[in-house]
Amino acid sequence: MKGSLKRIGILTGGGDCPGLNAVIRSIAKPAMTYFGATVIGVMDGFEGLVEGRMRELAPKDIGGIVNLGGTILGTSNKGNPFQYPVETPKGIEVLDYSRQAIQNYRDWGLDALIAIGGDGTMHIVDRFTELGLNLVGVPKTIDNDLSSTDVTFGYDSAVYVATEAIDRLHTTASAHHRVMVVEVMGRYAGWIALGSGVAGGADAILIPEIPFKWEKVYEHVLLRSKQGNKFSIICVAEGAKPADGGLVVKETDKKRTDPVRLGGIAELVGRKISESTGLETREVVLGHVLRGGSPTPYDRILATKYGSMALQLVSEKKFGYMVSLRGTEVSAVPVKEAIMQLRTVPLDSQLIMSARAVGTCFGD
Numbered sequence: 001m002k003g004s005l006k007r008i009g010i011l012t013g014g015g016d017c018p019g020l021n022a023v024i025r026s027i028a029k030p031a032m033t034y035f036g037a038t039v040i041g042v043m044d045g046f047e048g049l050v051e052g053r054m055r056e057l058a059p060k061d062i063g064g065i066v067n068l069g070g071t072i073l074g075t076s077n078k079g080n081p082f083q084y085p086v087e088t089p090k091g092i093e094v095l096d097y098s099r100q101a102i103q104n105y106r107d108w109g110l111d112a113l114i115a116i117g118g119d120g121t122m123h124i125v126d127r128f129t130e131l132g133l134n135l136v137g138v139p140k141t142i143d144n145d146l147s148s149t150d151v152t153f154g155y156d157s158a159v160y161v162a163t164e165a166i167d168r169l170h171t172t173a174s175a176h177h178r179v180m181v182v183e184v185m186g187r188y189a190g191w192i193a194l195g196s197g198v199a200g201g202a203d204a205i206l207i208p209e210i211p212f213k214w215e216k217v218y219e220h221v222l223l224r225s226k227q228g229n230k231f232s233i234i235c236v237a238e239g240a241k242p243a244d245g246g247l248v249v250k251e252t253d254k255k256r257t258d259p260v261r262l263g264g265i266a267e268l269v270g271r272k273i274s275e276s277t278g279l280e281t282r283e284v285v286l287g288h289v290l291r292g293g294s295p296t297p298y299d300r301i302l303a304t305k306y307g308s309m310a311l312q313l314v315s316e317k318k319f320g321y322m323v324s325l326r327g328t329e330v331s332a333v334p335v336k337e338a339i340m341q342l343r344t345v346p347l348d349s350q351l352i353m354s355a356r357a358v359g360t361c362f363g364d
C-alpha cells in the first residue's frame with residue numbers, strides 16, 4: 001500500500017459499543033507505522049462526513065485505547081447522509097445530503113474510508129460504494145444482528161454485563177421471594193437475552209423470535225413457586241412481544257436511522273405477572289449499561305483482528321466489503337450480502353434447545 005493509499009478515513013456510526021477503540025487502534029497504528037499513511041478521524045459518524053468535521057489522528061490519539069469503551073471519534077445514529085434530518089421553519093425535514101458528504105470525502109483527499117458500524121451503517125457503506133467511493137465496513141453492535149458474520153464485536157461485552165446483572169438479581173430475588181424481570185437491549189433480535197439468560201440461569205427467556213403466551217409465563221412462575229422455588233428470574237429482550245400484542249415502543253424519532261426506540265416490555269411483563277399470579281415482581285431495565293465500559297478480552301481480540309483485516313482490504317483495494325468472522329477466521333464478504341437480512345436467532349438454535357433441556361421457559 002505504501003505510496004498508493006495515502007489518506008485513510010475512519011468513522012464509527014450508530015450506537016456505540018465496547019471495542020470500537022480497539023478497532024480504530026488496529027487500523028490506525030499499522031496504517032501510520034508500516035504504510036506511512038495519514039489517518040483522518042471523521043467525528044460523530046456520518047454526521048461528521050456531511051458536516052466536514054474531521055481531524056488528522058496523531059499516534060498519541062491511538063495509544064492506550066484498546067481497553068477503552070465508547071469511541072474516541074464520537075458517534076451518532078442520526079446522521080444518514082441519504083436521509084439527513086434538518087431543522088427547518090416547517091419542522092424537521094429529511095433530505096438527501098449525500099452529495100455534500102461525497103464533496104467532503106474528496107475535499108479531505110480521502111483514498112478510502114473505513115466505517116465501523118451496524119446494520120444502518122452498512123446500508124450507507126453500500127450506497128456510497130455504488131456511488132464510487134472507496135468504503136470498507138467493520139461489523140459492530142451489541143445486538144449481534146448482522147448477517148454474514150458469526151458475531152459482531154460488542155456482543156460478548158454486553159452479554160458479560162447482562163450476565164453479571166442477572167447473577168446479582170438472583171440473590172436479591174431469592175432473599176425477597178420475588179419475580180425479577182430484567183430487560184436487555186437487542187432491537188429486533190434476541191441474541192443478548194438468549195446469551196445472558198442462559199449464562200445467568202434465567203428461569204424464563206423471552207425473545208422477539210418466539211412470541212410468548214402470557215399463560216405460559218404465569219404457569220411457569222407459579223409452578224416454580226409451588227415447587228418451593230420462591231423466586232424467578234425472567235430475562236426479556238426489549239423486542240420481545242406477546243403472541244396477542246405488538247412491540248413495546250418507547251418513542252419514535254424521525255431523526256434516527258431507525259426511528260423506533262424500543263423499551264418498556266419489562267414493566268408490562270412485571271405488571272401482568274403480578275396482577276395475574278399475585279406474586280411480587282420487580283423490573284430492571286439494563287439499557288445502555290450494556291454498551292458502556294471496557295470491552296471483554298474476547299471483544300478486544302476480535303476488534304483487533306477486524307481492524308487489521310479492514311486495513312488489509314483497503315490495501316488490496318477491495319472496496320464494498322465488510323470484514324466477517326467465520327469460525328475462528330476473519331475474512332471479508334460483500335457488504336450487499338451482509339445487509340440482505342437481519343440476523344435473528346434461528347428457532348432451531350442449539351442454544352434454545354439446550355436452554356429448554358434445563359427447563360427454561362420461552363413462553364411458547
Ligand code: F6P
Pocket residue numbers: 015077118141142143185186187238261262291
Ligand atoms: O443497536 C444498539 C442499541 O443499543 C439497541 O440494542 C437499542 O435498541 C438501541 O441501540 C438504543 O439506541 P439509543 O442509544 O439511541 O437509545
